[in-house]
Structures are given as C-alpha cells and as structure tokens.
Amino acid sequence: MTERVLVVGELLTDRLSGSTVEAIGAGARLAGGASSVVGFLAGATARSRAPEFGRYGVTEVAILEDPACEGAPVAALVTAVVAAATELGTETILLAGTSFGRDLAGRLAARWGATAATGVTEITRVGSTLELRRPVFGGRATETRRIEGGRAVLALRPHAFPSATEAPCETRLRPIVAPAVPELLRAAHRTGLEASPGGAGPGLAEAAVVVSGGRGLRAPENFRLVEELAAALGAAVGASRAVTDAGWRPSSLQVGQTGKAVSPQLYIAVGISGAIQHLVGMMSSRVIVAINSDASAPIFKVADYGVVGDLFQILPALTNEVRRVRGQ
Amino acid sequence: MEIVVCVKPVPEGETRLRASADGASLDPEAVKFVLAGYDESAVEQALLLKESLPGSKVHAVSLGPAPRTEEVLRAAIALGCDAATWVDSGPAASPDPIDVARALAAALAPLPHDLVLLGKQAGDDEEGLVPAALAEFLGVPDVGHVVDLRWDAGRSRFTFRRAVEAGQETWEAPAPLVVALQQAWNDPRTAKLPAILKSRKVPIARVPPVALVPGVGRSQSVRFELPPPRSGARLVDFQTPEQAAEKLVKLLREEAKVFP
Ligand SMILES: Cc1cc2nc3c(=O)[nH]c(=O)nc-3n(C[C@H](O)[C@H](O)[C@H](O)COP(=O)(O)OP(=O)(O)OC[C@H]3O[C@@H](n4cnc5c(N)ncnc54)[C@H](O)[C@@H]3O)c2cc1C
Numbered sequence: 001m002t003e004r005v006l007v008v009g010e011l012l013t014d015r016l017s018g019s020t021v022e023a024i025g026a027g028a029r030l031a032g033g034a035s036s037v038v039g040f041l042a043g044a045t046a047r048s049r050a051p052e053f054g055r056y057g058v059t060e061v062a063i064l065e066d067p068a069c070e071g072a073p074v075a076a077l078v079t080a081v082v083a084a085a086t087e088l089g090t091e092t093i094l095l096a097g098t099s100f101g102r103d104l105a106g107r108l109a110a111r112w113g114a115t116a117a118t119g120v121t122e123i124t125r126v127g128s129t130l131e132l133r134r135p136v137f138g139g140r141a142t143e144t145r146r147i148e149g150g151r152a153v154l155a156l157r158p159h160a161f162p163s164a165t166e167a168p169c170e171t172r173l174r175p176i177v178a179p180a181v182p183e184l185l186r187a188a189h190r191t192g193l194e195a196s197p198g199g200a201g202p203g204l205a206e207a208a209v210v211v212s213g214g215r216g217l218r219a220p221e222n223f224r225l226v227e228e229l230a231a232a233l234g235a236a237v238g239a240s241r242a243v244t245d246a247g248w249r250p251s252s253l254q255v256g257q258t259g260k261a262v263s264p265q266l267y268i269a270v271g272i273s274g275a276i277q278h279l280v281g282m283m284s285s286r287v288i289v290a291i292n293s294d295a296s297a298p299i300f301k302v303a304d305y306g307v308v309g310d311l312f313q314i315l316p317a318l319t320n321e322v323r324r325v326r327g328q
Numbered sequence: 329m330e331i332v333v334c335v336k337p338v339p340e341g342e343t344r345l346r347a348s349a350d351g352a353s354l355d356p357e358a359v360k361f362v363l364a365g366y367d368e369s370a371v372e373q374a375l376l377l378k379e380s381l382p383g384s385k386v387h388a389v390s391l392g393p394a395p396r397t398e399e400v401l402r403a404a405i406a407l408g409c410d411a412a413t414w415v416d417s418g419p420a421a422s423p424d425p426i427d428v429a430r431a432l433a434a435a436l437a438p439l440p441h442d443l444v445l446l447g448k449q450a451g452d453d454e455e456g457l458v459p460a461a462l463a464e465f466l467g468v469p470d471v472g473h474v475v476d477l478r479w480d481a482g483r484s485r486f487t488f489r490r491a492v493e494a495g496q497e498t499w500e501a502p503a504p505l506v507v508a509l510q511q512a513w514n515d516p517r518t519a520k521l522p523a524i525l526k527s528r529k530v531p532i533a534r535v536p537p538v539a540l541v542p543g544v545g546r547s548q549s550v551r552f553e554l555p556p557p558r559s560g561a562r563l564v565d566f567q568t569p570e571q572a573a574e575k576l577v578k579l580l581r582e583e584a585k586v587f588p
Binding site for chain 1: 544581
C-alpha cells in the first residue's frame with residue numbers, strides 16, 4: 001500500500017521552515033519515499049514557491065492561491081488543507097511543530113474527523129496502526145499513543161526528526177479549489193507586527209542552538225555577553241523569568257513553564273539556577289550545557305556538561321573560542 | 329460579557345511522576361491535582377475582563393474524572409468565577425484530545441459565550457489542541473498565543489497581542505471568539521479563605537460523559553515512561569577561562585557532536 005502523506009508547508013521569507021523540511025523527511029520515511037509526499041502551500045506566493053518542495057524530492061504540491069490566507073486566522077487555511085487531503089485520499093497530515101503547525105493542528109483535526117498530536121518525536125507504522133512518542137510534563141516523561149487506523153494530524157517537535165535529504169526534482173502543481181470560508185471565521189485579523197529585537201536570528205522554537213541567560217548576568221547591559229555568544233553560534237537567545245520579569249529582555253524570550261518550551265540540539269544555560277519552572281521548558285533539549293559559579297545549582301543535575309565558574313570570565317573566552325573554531 | 333473559561337486539573341508542579349500498574353498512563357494515586365499554569369492565567373484574564381465590564385459573568389467548565397475535576401472548578405469559583413460545569417469524563421485515563429474538545433463543545437454550546445478562554449496548553453500532556461478544535465466544533469474563530477486581551481467597547485472588538493516566533497503581532501476580532509492564552513503575563517490572584525469556604529456550597533452542574541463519535545481517528549495512551557535519572561553534568565576542569573572554553577567546544581564538537 002502506498003499511502004501518501006500530506007505535508008503542510010510553513011513559508012519563511014526566504015525558504016521553507018526547517019521544521020517543514022523535517023516533516024518532509026518524516027513523511028518520506030512514513031510513506032516509503034519522498035515521491036509519496038505531497039506538499040501543500042497557501043497564500044499569494046504559493047505557486048511561485050512550490051518548487052521549494054521539489055528540492056527534497058517532493059513531486060507534487062497542492063496550492064491555494066488565496067492572499068487572504070496571510071494574516072488571517074488558520075480557519076481560512078483549514079478548509080483548503082481538508083480539500084487537498086480529501087482529493088488525495090490521504091490519511092496522514094504532517095505539520096511543522098512551530099506555532100504555525102500547533103495552531104493549525106487542532107482545528108484541522110476537528111474538521112477532518114481526525115485525531116491529532118503535537119510535539120511528536122517518533123512515529124512508527126505497523127500495518128494501519130501508528131504509534132507516536134512525545135515528551136510530556138516538560139520532558140519529565142514520555143508518552144506513547146496508538147492510533148488504530150483512521151485519520152491523523154501530527155505536528156512534529158522541531159529537531160526531533162532529521163531534515164529531508166536534498167534530491168531536486170520537478171514539481172507538479174495541484175491547484176485546490178476550496179469552498180469559501182464563512183465570514184465569521186475570517187473576522188479576526190492582524191493589524192500589526194512588531195518584530196522582536198534580534199529578529200534576524202532564528203526563532204526560539206525553531207533554533208538548533210539556544211543560549212539563555214539568567215539573573216547571574218546581574219544587569220541588563222551584561223546580557224550582551226549572552227547575545228554575543230549566541231551570535232557567534234548562530235543561536236537564538238533565551239532568558240529565565242528572572243530576566244524577563246526584571247524587564248532586561250522582553251517576555252517573548254522567556255523559556256519555561258510560563259514561557260516557551262524549546263528542544264534544540266544544544267541548550268546553553270548561563271547564570272541560570274535551574275528552577276523546575278525553567279527546567280520544564282528546556283529539559284527535552286538534546287544536549288544541555290550549564291555555566292554557573294555555584295556547583296550545587298540544580299541546573300547541573302539536568303545538564304550534560306557543566307562549567308563551574310564565573311560567567312563574566314567564561315563567556316568572553318567561550319565566545320572567542322567559538323569564533324575561532326567557526327572561522328569568524 | 330458572557331465569558332466561559334475552560335480549565336483542566338493537572339498534577340501540581342513538583343509532583344513525583346509514576347507510571348500506572350499497566351504502564352500505559354500516569355498513576356493518579358498520590359498525585360495532587362490543581363488548577364495551574366496557563367489555566368490560572370486564563371481564569372485571571374477572565375476575571376480582569378469581568379471586572380472591567382460591569383454585568384459580565386464568568387462560567388468555568390472542566391472535563392475530567394471525579395473528584396479532581398470538581399475540585400479545580402471549586403478553586404475557580406473561589407477565585408471569582410460565577411458558575412461551573414463539570415463534564416464527567418468517566419474514569420478514562422487519557423482520552424483523545426479531539427474527543428475532549430468535542431465533549432467540551434457539546435457542554436458549552438448551550439451556555440452563552442461571547443468569549444471562551446483557555447490556556448494554550450495543559451501542563452501535563454502539553455498537546456495544545458483543545459482550543460482550536462473546540463472553536464471548530466463551536467463554529468467560532470480562534471486565536472492562540474495571545475497576551476494582553478482587552479475589550480474595546482466603543483468599537484465592539486477584542487484587541488490583543490500574539491507572541492509568535494517573529495515577534496509581537498497586534499490583532500483585533502469581534503465576539504464570539506475562542507482565545508488560547510500564551511503565558512502567565514498577568515500574575516494570577518490567589519483565593520481568599522472566605523471565598524474558598526463559600527465555593528464549597530456553590531452547586532456545580534454535571535454533564536454526563538458523551539458517547540464517542542464512531543469513524544473518526546482516535547488515539548490512546550499505551551505507554552508512560554520516565555527517563556532514566558540524569559547522571560548529572562560532566563564538569564569541565566580547567567585552570568583558565570580560555571582552557572575551559574577550549575575543552576567545552578572540543579567536547580561539543582567531538583563527543584556530543586552538536587557544535588553548529
Ligand atoms: C508559577 C511560576 C511560573 C514560573 N515560570 C517560569 C518560567 O517560565 N521560566 C523561568 O525561567 N522561571 C519561571 N519561574 C521562576 C523560577 O521559579 C525561578 O525563579 C527563575 O527561573 C530563576 O531565574 P534565574 O535562574 O535566572 O535566577 P536565580 O535563581 O537567581 O539564579 C541565578 C543563578 O546565577 C548564578 N550566578 C550568579 N552570579 C554568577 C556568575 N558571576 N557566574 C556564573 N553564575 C552566576 C547563581 O549561582 C544562580 O544559580 C516561575 C515561577 C513561578 C512561581
């Protein structure tokens with residue numbers, strides 16, 4: 001049985017999001033090859049950007065050229081994704097695990113008669129049964145859920161799946177005709193965007209490397225030590241709540257129970273004690289490094305590597321070393 | 329304004345987790361379930377709106393088993409919610425999230441709702457699926473990652489901000505609306521003792537479990553595992569900061585293989 005898998009693409013200004021490329025890879029493994037993956041794109045540029053799927057061996061892309069899909073609630077997108085999935089007869093839709101995919105998953109599943117899961121880190125298929133693993137309780141436990149047949153919408157945890165391999169090919173377009181979305185569902189709309197400072201770097205949720213600073217930095221002006229290391233690593237900047245509550249940095253950078261949950265390949269915690277509310281936001285990172293002057297700080301219990309020392313000495317040295325090794 | 333706030337009993341933050349005897353889900357024995365995290369800020373947001381708009385009512389709704397679900401509803405009433413509805417899930421350990429949304433929607437549809445507030449995800453399963461699915465079943469638009477929700481009475485619109493990867497978006501929307509809140513930006517209040525005592529006497533409406541809709545995709549939890557305890561960090565020993573940096577980078581490149 002060649003089951004096709006639909007991957008809903010998330011477009012950044014210059015490329016498909018990294019999580020989308022991971023979803024293509026996961027879809028290819030699930031469906032037995034990238035040629036069984038069908039892409040989906042919506043928006044005014046859907047047609048011109050569809051070939052970006054072709055880079056990864058995806059031969060067909062369903063497109064909805066509706067400019068109204070941008071800056072509108074996802075409800076507008078759902079109708080078209082469902083139309084595409086129905087046309088293709090697919091049972092599985094994969095999404096990037098960024099806020100884009102997480103926002104879409106619930107409504108899409110409800111409309112399509114599917115189940116859904118987010119933060120998925122593993123998918124295995126046995127016959128028509130899918131088994132998923134996903135971290136719960138902020139990485140303090142892992143649950144396995146089983147779907148015995150039927151439709152499924154799965155949003156993948158960023159970095160949990162390897163990116164699709166590049167295998168450029170021609171892509172066929174499949175324009176989707178979607179029924180009009182009721183006015184009511186279009187009523188919410190965006191009126192403005194204020195880019196976050198450091199918006200040039202990768203977003204926190206998607207970044208492969210995150211460098212976070214805590215109260216140990218002592219003053220807002222010292223936080224640049226964290227930002228310089230992040231810049232050298234091409235990493236996103238995060239912060240503990242002590243930092244965002246004090247107003248040193250905006251709350252959009254806060255990692256933890258009441259901030260963002262991140263799961264990068266590498267998480268570097270600088271001057272962060274490791275309160276449980278912080279840990280639940282970063283504990284499922286692949287490798288954790290802690291830099292702290294207090295050897296008994298709880299962060300060292302969850303870290304893989306630790307440097308017990310004064311961050312004001314360690315950070316500049318580390319930034320220099322990173323620059324040297326990366327040839328900057 | 330008629331506000332509905334959906335809450336979920338979750339294990340208290342520091343609870344020690346343990347798998348149930350069959351290994352399929354969390355063992356609820358010895359776990360203290362509370363109103364927590366995002367749900368607390370959802371209740372706080374509901375109460376802030378109620379206070380700013382005279383004549384408003386807040387109705388708390390929760391789905392789950394006895395007795396924990398009734399307990400969190402009483403906690404919500406003690407904080408200032410006016411009424412509560414308990415959707416009895418029966419003893420099912422971890423129902424499908426879309427089924428949960430379907431059952432909540434059925435319970436909520438007959439209640440007046442200009443605004444339905446939820447936390448963006450629960451602190452236990454972290455699915456974050458219920459708000460949007462609930463909105464779909466209600467036929468109402470939804471927005472997620474919301475902070476700082478206000479009602480602009482002059483223009484009859486909600487205004488709010490959304491924290492997304494790219495930055496802060498500003499949005500507006502008319503009622504009815506389903507809103508999933510991003511984080512505890514609003515410093516939730518705590519209940520006063522007299523209110524806690526009074527909340528014990530407030531009647532809570534109970535909705536029996538709804539039958540599962542056949543023919544839709546559905547998932548169930550089959551394993552719940554705790555990671556082996558972390559052995560603790562390997563400490564880099566060093567004489568100078570330069571040496572620490574050099575050793576750390578070498579470990580990340582050659583051993584952990586995560587150096588970008
Ligand atoms: C309901 C609730 C929700 C919360 N949500 C979150 C959340 O989402 N995210 C979050 O982060 N927190 C959250 N918190 C707060 C959390 O409990 C901690 O207070 C917070 O994480 C502490 O931040 P910190 O580690 O930066 O500061 P501290 O705990 O003060 O730690 C500072 C660390 O810096 C070290 N240090 C000091 N000087 C140096 C130096 N020169 N060199 C190296 N190290 C140094 C110290 O040894 C110490 O370990 C929440 C709390 C509550 C009650």
